[in-house]
Every structure is written in structure tokens, then in C-alpha cells.
Amino acid sequence: MSDAVAGRLTEHLRDHLGAWPPPPGTVEVVGSKRREREHGGRWWMPALAVSAPDAAVLSLPRDVAPRLRGGHVDLASPELWREVAALVGEPDAAFGRGVFRWTERPARGPETGAWLDPSDPRIPAWLRTFDGEMLAALDEHGAYLGGAGRKIHDPHGHEISVGAEPETRGRGLARGLVIRMARRILDDGAIPTYIHDPQNGASCRVAEAAGFPDRGWSAMALWRAGGER
Numbered sequence: 001m002s003d004a005v006a007g008r009l010t011e012h013l014r015d016h017l018g019a020w021p022p023p024p025g026t027v028e029v030v031g032s033k034r035r036e037r038e039h040g041g042r043w044w045m046p047a048l049a050v051s052a053p054d055a056a057v058l059s060l061p062r063d064v065a066p067r068l069r070g071g072h073v074d075l076a077s078p079e080l081w082r083e084v085a086a087l088v089g090e091p092d093a094a095f096g097r098g099v100f101r102w103t104e105r106p107a108r109g110p111e112t113g114a115w116l117d118p119s120d121p122r123i124p125a126w127l128r129t130f131d132g133e134m135l136a137a138l139d140e141h142g143a144y145l146g147g148a149g150r151k152i153h154d155p156h157g158h159e160i161s162v163g164a165e166p167e168t169r170g171r172g173l174a175r176g177l178v179i180r181m182a183r184r185i186l187d188d189g190a191i192p193t194y195i196h197d198p199q200n201g202a203s204c205r206v207a208e209a210a211g212f213p214d215r216g217w218s219a220m221a222l223w224r225a226g227g228e229r
Contacts, residue, residue, distance in 0.1 A: 002104060005104035005191060008156045008157070008189070008190060008191040009102060009156075009191045011154075011156040011157075012153065012156035012157025012190070012191055012193075013057070015034075015153075015154040015155075015156060015157075016034065016048070016050075016059075016153050016154060016157060017034075017048060017049075017050060017057045017059040018030040018031060018032030018034065018035075018057070018059050019057055019059075020050075020057060021052075021055065022052075022055040022056060022057045024054050024055050025054060025055060026055050027049075027051075027055070027056045027057075027058055027073040027074075027075060028055070028056070028057045028058070029057075029058045029060065029065050029068045029069045029073060030057055030058070030059055030060070031059075031060060031061065031062035031063070031064070031065035032059045032061075032062065033061075033062060034059070035047060035048065035059055035060050035061045035062075035064075035088070036062070042129075043151050043153065044223070044224075045221045045222060046060075046061065046085075046088040046089075046090050046093060046223070046224075047059070047060055047081075047084045047085070047088055047221060047222040048219070048220070048221045048222075049075055049219065049220040049221070050100060050217065050218075050219050051100075051217060051219075051220070052215075052217050053215070053216040053217070056075055058073060058075065060084065060087075060088065061088055064087045064088055067087060068084070068087070075220055081095050081220075081222065084222065085222055088222070090222060090224060093222040093223060093224055094222065094223055094224070095220070095221070095222055096197075096220070096221055096223070097197075097198065097218060097219070097220045098196055098197055098198070098218065098219050098220075099195065099196055099197075099198055099207075099214055099218060099219075100193065100195050100217040100219040101193065101194045101195070101196075101207050101212035101213065101214060101215070102157075102191050102192060102193045102212065103182055103192055103194075103211045103213070104186070104191070105211055106178075106179045106186075106192075106210060106211040107175070107179055107209060107210050107211035109172075109175065109176065109179055110176050110179075111176055111179055111180035112137050112146075112172075112173055112175075112176025112177045112179075112180060113135040113136055113137045113138075113146075113147070113148065113177050113180055113181075114135070114136060114137075114138060115133045115134070115135060116133065116134045116135075116136050117133065117134070118132075118133070120134070120136075122136065122138070122142070122143070122144045123136060123144070123147065124147070126163065127163070129149070130149025130150055130151060130161065131150060131151060131152040132150065132152065134147055134148075134149055135147060135148040135149070135180060135181050135184075137164070137168075137173050137176070137177060145164065145165055145168045145173060146162070146163060146164030146165055146168055146173045146174060147163060147177065148160055148161065148162040148163075148174075148177040148178060148180075148181045149161050150181060150185065150192075152190075155189070155190065156189075156190055156191060157190055157191050158185045158188070158190045158193070159192075159193045159195060160178055160181050160182065160185070160192055160193065160194050162174045162177050162178050162181075162206065164177075169202070172209070174206045175209045175210050178194070178206060178207070178210035178212075179210050179211065182210065182211070182212075194207050194210075194212045195219050198218075
């Protein structure tokens, strides 16, 4: 990884979590205002962890973090996340775990999609929840086939989400959308990230094909049940 891209990733995780990098061999528990409802923005999560192969950071609200510091923190433990949910006052919060990926070199290949204004009536509801311009693949008649959006978590890290209509899957459409979005994010001075369920084979294949390798990193989070993830 180039120094410039490493710097973007570090600054993104430092802003997003409250600290990065963690001491090797540890799970560092930190407090961050980003974990608090009034400061979390539209992508608020009351608890968020990013785990690298040799260390991790668990980010909590500033008044909660001291209550977990100094104890044994096992991010793989369901009991830990139930305790965290109770501590942050969200006992019914949903929990999710994903493979955390990023790239500085999107795969070579054709870029798919056109940049559309979020108000374009062809943009589906799920894609309208993202930030900035929408990237959409259209057929020869201008009908929507698939799209990609980005969560601008901070100036340094933008997370890509992608979806394609069922009849288009298997044609490389999602791959081309992710490649084009990743290149735009890099051009904008940020690091493109991609998070997916470990059991979602299709999303895994898209990530690998688009140039987002699995480096053994993961992300874990709580978010409000029924709210935006």
C-alpha cells in the first residue's frame, strides 16, 4: 500500500472509530462522539468495531467506553455485544458482522454506469439513501438495471454499496459499477471501502473481481432495529 493510501485509511479509521492504529495484539476500547446519536449523522451506529489480523478497535459512546476498558474484550462473543447493547441503551439493536475491504487499485476492466442526480425518478428508493451523485446502469431504453452508492463517512473513507436487478446478475454489471465508483472515490482523495456479509457469496465475488481483496479484516456493529444501518 502506498504511503498516501495508507494515510487515507488511517485517517478514515481514526475519524470513524476515534483511534487507529490499535496496539498490536489488543482490542482497544475507545470513546467517540460519532457513536452518540446527536453526533452520529445519518449512518449512526452506537457501537462499531474494526478488526485487523493482529489488533482491533471497539468504538463506543464516550460515557460508555470507560466501563469496558481494562477487561477482557472478545469481539467474537455474543455476550459481549449483548452487554454493549445494554450499556449504550439500545437493547434491541441489531448486530452485524462483515468482511471489511478496501482498495487503492481497482481492477482493470470496463466501467459501468452513468452518474445521475439523486432526484432522477429512475433511481430506486434504496439507492436514494446514499450521499452525492448516484451511479446507475441503464439499458438502451434508459431503464434502470443496477446501481452503486457511497456512504461518505468522513473526507477520508467512502463505503460502496451496490445492487443489480435479478435478471442482470452474472453479467459483470455490479463489478463494473464498483470499479467506476472506486475510481471516482480515489480521484476525490478518499479510500474506497466495501463491507459485506461473510455468507454473501455473490457480494464476495463482486468485491474480489473489482479489486477489493480479503485481507483478513472485519467490521462489527450495532445499529437501531428498524433504522438505517
